[in-house]
Amino acid sequence: MIAIQQTDFDTGAEYQRLVKAAPNAGGIVLFIGRVREFSEQQTVSALFIEHYPGMTERVFSEIAEEARQRWPLLAVTIIHRVGTLQAGDNIVLVGVASEHRAAAFEAAQYIMDLLKSRATLWKKEIQPDAENWVTAKNSDHTAAERWQKK
Numbered sequence: 001m002i003a004i005q006q007t008d009f010d011t012g013a014e015y016q017r018l019v020k021a022a023p024n025a026g027g028i029v030l031f032i033g034r035v036r037e038f039s040e041q042q043t044v045s046a047l048f049i050e051h052y053p054g055m056t057e058r059v060f061s062e063i064a065e066e067a068r069q070r071w072p073l074l075a076v077t078i079i080h081r082v083g084t085l086q087a088g089d090n091i092v093l094v095g096v097a098s099e100h101r102a103a104a105f106e107a108a109q110y111i112m113d114l115l116k117s118r119a120t121l122w123k124k125e126i127q128p129d130a131e132n133w134v135t136a137k138n139s140d141h142t143a144a145e146r147w148q149k150k
Contacts, residue, residue, distance in 0.1 A: 001076075002060045004051055006083040009093050014077055018097045022074030027101035029108040033092040035085050039125055039134075046126040047091070049082045056080075056120045063114045067096070070110065071103040078111065080121065110147055117144040 001017065003009075011032060018028050035047045064076045077095035085091060094111045098104040116136060123134040 001078070002057055002064065003079045004053070004056055004060075004082055005079065006081060008081070008090055009079045011090075011093065014079070014093055014095055018075050018077060018095050022097035024099065025074050025097035025104075026099045027104035028095065028097045029101075029104040031092075031094045031108050031112055032090055033112070035087050035089045035091055037087040042125070042127050044125050044127055045087055047085045047087075047089075048124040048126060048131075049080075049085065049091070050122050051080075051082050052120045059118055059120055060115070063111055063118065066114070067107045067111050071098060071107045072100075073098050073103065073107055076107075076111070078115070080115070080119070082121070084126075113140075113143040113147060116140040 011030065015028065015030060018025070035044070037044055060078045060080070064078060067073060067076060073096055075097040077093065079093040081091055092115065094108050094115070096104045096108045096111070098107065117140050125132050125134055
């Protein structure tokens with residue numbers, strides 16, 4: 001399942017959706033990303049995220065398919081929120097079900113690493129006295145590039 005939405009997601013409901021989609025899964029990994037209250041020594045009160053509808057879903061689907069080609073996955077969920085999110089709010093959920101935990105862990109990390117570097121999302125940090133658009137960090141690109149070597 002791929003979803004781009006403004007509303008928060010229910011982590012328990014998403015876990016149950018993966019269990020139902022993959023009843024024989026031996027491992028289910030859920031990763032939830034949240035808005036941090038800081039960024040490079042700056043206080044962050046909120047994050048504004050926008051996307052290009054249609055393109056973002058296509059890129060997410062491509063990343064999920066690439067993960068399915070690398071690992072024997074039974075189900076994949078990617079949910080990303082857009083709009084204005086407050087510090088502490090959930091941003092993203094990646095859920096992966098597989099027969100074995102190693103594949104589930106690696107696939108979830110792979111998906112997150114690629115989302116950070118390839119997703120067509122634009123993020124603006126809202127700080128007490130400023131607003132700054134956020135670009136992918138070198139560490140994000142390095143994390144994604146390491147999967148090219150495997």
